[in-house]
Amino acid sequence: MIRPDKSLLYYPRMPATWWLRKWSYFLFIVREFSSLFIAAYLVLFLVQLYQLGNGAAAYSTFTNSLKSPGWIVFHAVVLVFAVYHSVTWFYTTSIVIPLRIGGKEIPRAAFTAINIAAWIAVSAVVFGLYLLQ
Amino acid sequence: MPTSVTHDILIIGGGGAGLRAAIAAAEHSAKLSIGIVSKVYPMRSHTVSAEGGAAGVMRDNDSLDQHAKDTIFGADFLADQDAVEILVNEAPGELIQIEHWGCPWSRDPDGRISVRSFGGMSVDRTVYAADKTGFHMLHTLFQTSLKYESIHRYDECFVTSILADDGKARGVTFINMYSGQVQLITAKAVIICTGGCGRIFPFTTNASIKSGDGMALAYRSGVPLKDMEFVQYHPTGMPGTGILITEASRGEGGWLVNKDGYRYLQDYGLGPPTDTPVHRKMELGPRDILSRCHMQEFQKGRTFEGPYGHYVHLDLRHIGEAVIDSKLPFVRELSRNYLGIDPVYEPIPVRPVVHYMMGGIHTDADGKTPMDGLFAAGETACVSVNGANRLGSNSLTELLVFGARAGRAAAQYAEQEPAGPSQPLDALAGDEQRRLEQQYFRKEGGKVRISEIRDAMQHAMEEGVGVYRNEEDLLKTCQTLRDLRHRFSDIRIEDKTDIFNTERTTVLELDYMLDLAEAIANSALQRKESRGSHTRTDYPDRDDENFLKHTMVLRTPEGPKIEYAPVTITRWQPEERKY
Amino acid sequence: MPEPTITLNVSRYRPPDERVPTSQVYTIPYRPDWVVLDALNYIKDQVDGSLSFRWSCRMGVCGSCGMMINGEAKLTCSVFLRDYHPREILVEPLENFPVIKDLVIDMSDFLDKLKIVKPWIIRETEKPTSEGEYLQTPEEMDAYMGFSACINCLLCYAACPIFGVETDFIGPAALALGYRYNQDSRDEGSNMRWNVINDHHGTWQCTFVGECSVVCPKDVDPAAAIQRLKVDTAKHWIRSVLLPWGKRA
Incomplete structure (x- = not known):
């Protein structure tokens, strides 16, 4: 194959702010970023499990410390990112697994909606069990 | 790349015919080294725009003889019948072959390849991939070609001349677009697969690259061009842009109606009109006749008038959204994008536009030209299987069948041909570089814009060599073309840079087109009869006595020289062509 | 009344004398039924013959004329023009590719990537053509047909920030083509494509921005193809680890 002389080509560079140029790029970066918050929550969760192993008193001290405004804000922020991440996850699922009913692929939005509805239902059951407790 | 490389076979053009030829040669022998030089990347070639389908006998209700007869009849008996028999005999095998390579032919529920009806065909025999048949064929051939290590591509290289040594074709010179340098490839055999030259005309379905480069290269090498006066107008192109609306839209049941909503084809002996399509009747008549009917409707004042001239309506509404989406999705996409019209709800404006050159480089059924070592296939060649009018869906078949044949014939030729002395040829690249620089690239003070001459040429061609022709207009066109050739020497090139200079290639394309325009107009002037797509108002009848023969046009310093060659008739005697 | 006009701000790059792109402004007559390509051709024909760009079919199927129009990858x-008039139109070469001249990009690298995914039918045994076609039902066709519509226009590469950062990424169009052949019921060569698809520069480099599918003018949906390839490669890997004696995935 004949190729151009590389020394005569102009190589454009991607600016560091590329993700601000398009809404879709921004949402992508937010989605990637949301993993950090979820990871941070998982670390907290591991600490919580560790404290559970240290006995009821230690665990109670630990859970009480989580009632501080700072931790509540932390949980609220994590919740927002977790919800956003989950929604994108369900959307991606609809792309990865084409669902066919009667030989026809069902619309992705519908599949995503079904997923999200199921997710809300499961969440409601979990929440209900918590209330019954 | 060094100044020169060598291959056993060099193919000019990477479209359907060129790729098919390359694969055929590669399959013939792995020892052969094959080059493809193309001014565009192969997948940009105009085969990509073909929509409707490829014809071949695929079903028990059909026969090879019937396909041959339809083709010969459609050609108004100017086709060589031995060549047509080869076409129809080898068509089914080629269509299966490309299916084995991955071409996604549309299928029946049982998994067999589907067939649809097409103009001038008496049976459903057109194999198709929705209405993107050419696209799928081209990409299948291109992708398949990638697996052969013996095929070497030279993409975006513009061929400027065919090298001859001792009367034999020995390679090409070309401009490397990336450097602007003229380089050389020597070869034992050269196959021209560069397509047609629709861009000589103002309204055409053809892509911008279709400037007939290969036809002009052969013509300049002393090879005759055959039957150049036969220019096919496709009856359903978009006004203005000329974008093609496939004949398959009529094969699936579309109607042509004039401004009164009347299916006017019934007034021209193509009736009676029926709700469902009948082979060879009404909208499934051949293209030459349908284009003439349109022009007569225009003369009767029964066409619509728009910013780009007269048009009629192609009505697909009664076919329904389901059929349109499954079988004509591209028609819907094109209509929506370019006309803002959804054919499910509105008729599509259409008019006849230049579509295809029946004529081309004179070859035999193996693609051999009269010059040793030079072969041609596809639209650029004239075998002739299309005669005076090609039937829709025969051209994709033609490029497969005769592309493969030319590839094999060139391979056999190259195997027998001793490697030539490439040394003396090396100097030719420098000579060609100097010629082009002196003549065009470094010339100072040119005054005439490229587009000025191109527009004048296109206008002259439409005036003189349109659907209807007569002596007076043809003489005027021939004169205009001579004047334009003269003015061409005063052409202006603004871009003096070397890298990817598209202005230079545009000039060279115009140079080629001016040669071909003259060949077409002069061939048309001399054929004093009406046959197929060539309709002379001053000679309205077919004249088998004097003109059942191929026009051969040769390039001479005094202008085109016309000669004639006999037509091969085997089993089908000429009869009146009536549908 | 003066004739309406429209302004195009066009990126120019003319090596070897100019080594960085500049922009040139052309004000030309405005025609509502013109596409941007018509305007570029008007400039080339009537105003400035030195402007270079690729084009051919002018009907959206050859894939030559992809450029950035006001920052969006478009054919x-x-x-x-009517979708922009009376605003100015910014015309630039496709993003993420080296520029050869003006609006012409170097796509030779894409051609290499196309080849390494082996985009052809691979079979253990070939059926002779005399025995007819490989049967394939319309449902079997559905599995790959949408992915076979790629015109290689490279808009997806211009829209992919991953490719912009890491040009060795095989990228949307080439991977989608690999998927197309893997999905074809006639093909038996998916085993020969795994190593390329599973490569560091293969599917796993995609972090699913999804813009490739948004800009695709032929609705090919390369993003879906790549995500499905990830699942397929993962399955293939699991099978090859758990069932080393298994002949085929």
Whole structure:
């Protein structure tokens, strides 16, 4: 194959702010970023499990410390990112697994909606069990 | 790349015919080294725009003889019948072959390849991939070609001349677009697969690259061009842009109606009109006749008038959204994008536009030209299987069948041909570089814009060599073309840079087109009869006595020289062509 | 009344004398039924013959004329001036590719990537053509047909920030083509494509921005193809680890 002389080509560079140029790029970066918050929550969760192993008193001290405004804000922020991440996850699922009913692929939005509805239902059951407790 | 490389076979053009030829040669022998030089990347070639389908006998209700007869009849008996028999005999095998390579032919529920009806065909025999048949064929051939290590591509290289040594074709010179340098490839055999030259005309379905480069290269090498006066107008192109609306839209049941909503084809002996399509009747008549009917409707004042001239309506509404989406999705996409019209709800404006050159480089059924070592296939060649009018869906078949044949014939030729002395040829690249620089690239003070001459040429061609022709207009066109050739020497090139200079290639394309325009107009002037797509108002009848023969046009310093060659008739005697 | 006009701000790059792109402004007559490509051709024909760009079919199927129009990857034969008028139109070469001249990009690298995914039918045994076609039902066709519509226009590469950062990424169009052949019931060569698809520069480099599918003018949906390839490669890997004696995935 004949190729151009590389020394005569102009190589454009991607600016560091590329993700601000398009809404879709921004949402992508937010989605990637949301993993950090979820990871941070998982670390907290591991600490919580560790404290559970240290006995009821230690665990109670630990859970009480989580009632501080700072931790509540932390949980609220994590919740927002977790919800956003989950929604994108369900959307991606609809792309990865084409669902066919009667030989026809069902619309992705519908599949995503079904997923999200199921997710809300499961969440409601979990929440209900918590209330019954 | 060094100044020169060598291959056993060099193919000019990477479209359907060129790729098919390359694969055929590669399959013939792995020892052969094959080059493809193309001014565009192969997948940009105009085969990509073909929509409707490829014809071949695929079903028990059909026969090879019937396909041959339809083709010969459609050609108004100017086709060589031995060549047509080869076409129809080898068509089914080629269509299966490309299916084995991955071409996604549309299928029946049982998994067999589907067939649809097409103009001038008496049976459903057109194999198709929705209405993107050419696209799928081209990409299948291109992708398949990638697996052969013996095929070497030279993409975006513009061929400027065919090298001859001792009367034999020995390679090409070309401009490397990336450097602007003229380089050389020597070869034992050269196959021209560069397509047609629709861009000589103002309204055409053809892509911008279709400037007939290969036809002009052969013509300049002393090879005759055959039957150049036969220019096919496709009856359903978009006004203005000329974008093609496939004949398959009529094969699936579309109607042509004039401004009164009347299916006017019934007034021209193509009736009676029926709700469902009948082979060879009404909208499934051949293209030459349908284009003439349109022009007569225009003369009767029964066409619509728009910013780009007269048009009629192609009505697909009664076919329904389901059929349109499954079988004509591209028609819907094109209509929506370019006309803002959804054919499910509105008729599509259409008019006849230049579509295809029946004529081309004179070859035999193996693609051999009269010059040793030079072969041609596809639209650029004239075998002739299309005669005076090609039937829709025969051209994709033609490029497969005769592309493969030319590839094999060139391979056999190259195997027998001793490697030539490439040394003396090396100097030719420098000579060609100097010629082009002196003549065009470094010339100072040119005054005439490229587009000025191109527009004048296109206008002259439409005036003189349109659907209807007569002596007076043809003489005027021939004169205009001579004047334009003269003015061409005063052409202006603004871009003096070397890298990817598209202005230079545009000039060279115009140079080629001016040669071909003259060949077409002069061939048309001399054929004093009406046959197929060539309709002379001053000679309205077919004249088998004097003109059942191929026009051969040769390039001479005094202008085109016309000669004639006999037509091969085997089993089908000429009869009146009536549908 | 003065004739309406439209302004195009066009990126120019003319090596070897100019080594960085500049922009040139052309004000030309405005025609609502013109596409951007028509405007570029008007400039080339009537104003400035030195402007270079690729184009051919002008009907959205050859894939030559992709450029950035006001920062969006588009086929210039398919976007109308009326959608921008009276605003200025910014015309630049496709993003993420080296520029050869003006609006012409170097796509030779893409051609290499196309080849390494082996985009052809691979079979253990070939059926002779005399025995007819490989049967394939319309449902079997559905599995790959949408992915076979790629015109290689490279808009997806221009829209992919991953490719912009890491040009060795095989990228949307080439991977989608690999998927197309893997999905074809006639093909038996998916085993020969795994190593490329599973490569560091293969599917796993994609972090699913999804813009490739948004800009695709032929609705090919390369993003879906790549995500499905990830699942397929993962399955293939699990099988090859758990069932080393298994002949085929």
